[in-house]
Amino acid sequence: MNREVLRSDYIPEYLPHREEQIRKLTEVLSPLLKGERPSNVFIYGLTGTGKTAVVKYVLKRIDEYARRVGNNKFLPVYINCRHESTTYRVLSTLVESLGGKVPFTGLSTAEVFRRLKTRINMTGRIVVIVLDEVDAMVKRVGDEILYRLTRVNEELDKGKVSVIGITNDVRFREGLDPRVRSSLSEEEILFPPYDALQLSDILKDRASKAFKSGVIAEGVIDYCASIAAKEHGDARRALDLLRVAGEVAERSGDGVVRIEHVKVAREELENDMVSAVVRTLPQHSKMVLLSIALAGGRFSSTGDLYIKYREITRSLGLEPVTQRRVSDIVSELEMAGLVIAKVVNRGRYGKTKEVELAVDRNIIVKSLKDDVKVITK
Numbered sequence: 001m002n003r004e005v006l007r008s009d010y011i012p013e014y015l016p017h018r019e020e021q022i023r024k025l026t027e028v029l030s031p032l033l034k035g036e037r038p039s040n041v042f043i044y045g046l047t048g049t050g051k052t053a054v055v056k057y058v059l060k061r062i063d064e065y066a067r068r069v070g071n072n073k074f075l076p077v078y079i080n081c082r083h084e085s086t087t088y089r090v091l092s093t094l095v096e097s098l099g100g101k102v103p104f105t106g107l108s109t110a111e112v113f114r115r116l117k118t119r120i121n122m123t124g125r126i127v128v129i130v131l132d133e134v135d136a137m138v139k140r141v142g143d144e145i146l147y148r149l150t151r152v153n154e155e156l157d158k159g160k161v162s163v164i165g166i167t168n169d170v171r172f173r174e175g176l177d178p179r180v181r182s183s184l185s186e187e188e189i190l191f192p193p194y195d196a197l198q199l200s201d202i203l204k205d206r207a208s209k210a211f212k213s214g215v216i217a218e219g220v221i222d223y224c225a226s227i228a229a230k231e232h233g234d235a236r237r238a239l240d241l242l243r244v245a246g247e248v249a250e251r252s253g254d255g256v257v258r259i260e261h262v263k264v265a266r267e268e269l270e271n272d273m274v275s276a277v278v279r280t281l282p283q284h285s286k287m288v289l290l291s292i293a294l295a296g297g298r299f300s301s302t303g304d305l306y307i308k309y310r311e312i313t314r315s316l317g318l319e320p321v322t323q324r325r326v327s328d329i330v331s332e333l334e335m336a337g338l339v340i341a342k343v344v345n346r347g348r349y350g351k352t353k354e355v356e357l358a359v360d361r362n363i364i365v366k367s368l369k370d371d372v373k374v375i376t377k
């Protein structure tokens with residue numbers, strides 16, 4: 001099995017069912033080849049609908065073409081905003097991709113922005129800035145930086161800038177300042193979810209490169225596709241399923257990937273997702289979850305839960321929060337899909353809340369292993 005081909009950062013040479021989006025983006029960016037600035041583009045759709053892959057693919061194609069014909073009028077710069085947590089980081093990454101230098105801290109944002117303009121002017125080219133997962137940045141630092149970047153052309157004398165903003169958050173646009181919205185969305189491209197048939201085509205193409213022929217049993221691809229189609233048509237999910245199913249088959253010494261391997265893969269992937277959520281919870285949310293898990297997965301009242309929670313936090317040398325706060329934490333955990341809370345009427349004893357884990361308690365305990373070394377010793 002060639003794992004690389006199934007990894008989500010691999011850019012395939014062929015992207016079935018994205019012809020329309022590829023055509024539109026190529027058309028919007030085509031002024032680049034004449035040395036003119038393209039409109040800014042706003043790209044949106046749910047996760048795994050091929051946005052990152054299509055943008056990278058189109059830019060790569062244009063870049064290759066431009067090189068072939070000796071046109072060096074543009075420069076693509078890609079940033080994933082989820083990985084750059086501050087305005088300072090985003091701007092300095094931009095400066096650095098254009099060959100400039102910025103110290104890790106110490107300058108004012110205004111100064112870094114000034115350096116960025118200098119760099120763009122020095123290139124004398126059209127810099128296409130891709131801000132992938134741009135919502136992650138705006139949620140943290142607001143949309144001021146988008147405002148500046150989408151209008152920076154007024155302040156440049158030689159180079160030019162086009163911005164491609166990409167988001168998985170389909171409601172992101174509504175939250176933007178109207179001025180930012182109109183400058184960013186000069187053009188818009190929607191990436192709709194894939195259906196099961198489209199996901200099958202995508203998987204078939206990738207699978208033919210990743211696996212030797214005959215290694216995938218009949219029906220396996222359609223099965224992966226149908227699972228991913230139910231989960232909002234996410235191609236990443238479909239590819240992960242197939243990749244992990246391949247690993248499960250390998251581990252079990254089976255030469256063929258079968259439906260039962262996909263079922264195991266699905267469970268493993270779900271557990272991984274739960275683990276990832278649990279591990280990033282705030283400390284006291286972890287303690288509340290752990291209290292429920294260690295008590296067998298269920299409490300018939302938040303009062304009992306609180307007693308256990310207090311015992312555990314104290315044994316770990318932590319200061320417990322109030323019962324009221326624990327009640328709020330339970331609601332938060334419920335929203336995160338980790339617990340189910342139910343209000344039950346106990347007649348003259350009044351109302352109480354039953355709390356139950358919505359996921360396997362072993363996964364919770366395993367995910368929080370490092371947080372609780374002290375008590376399981």
Ligand code: ADP
Pocket residue numbers: 006007008009010011012014015016017018045046047048049050051052053054168191202235236239
């Ligand atoms: P998004 O950025 O919309 O979340 P990605 O572009 O990262 O989604 O796609 C997720 C995964 O699915 C990547 O591995 C990508 O290569 C693959 N993929 C998405 N759409 C297609 C397609 N039409 N053909 C082949 N692979 C695709």
Ligand code: MG
Pocket residue numbers: 051052053132
């Ligand atoms: Mg993406």
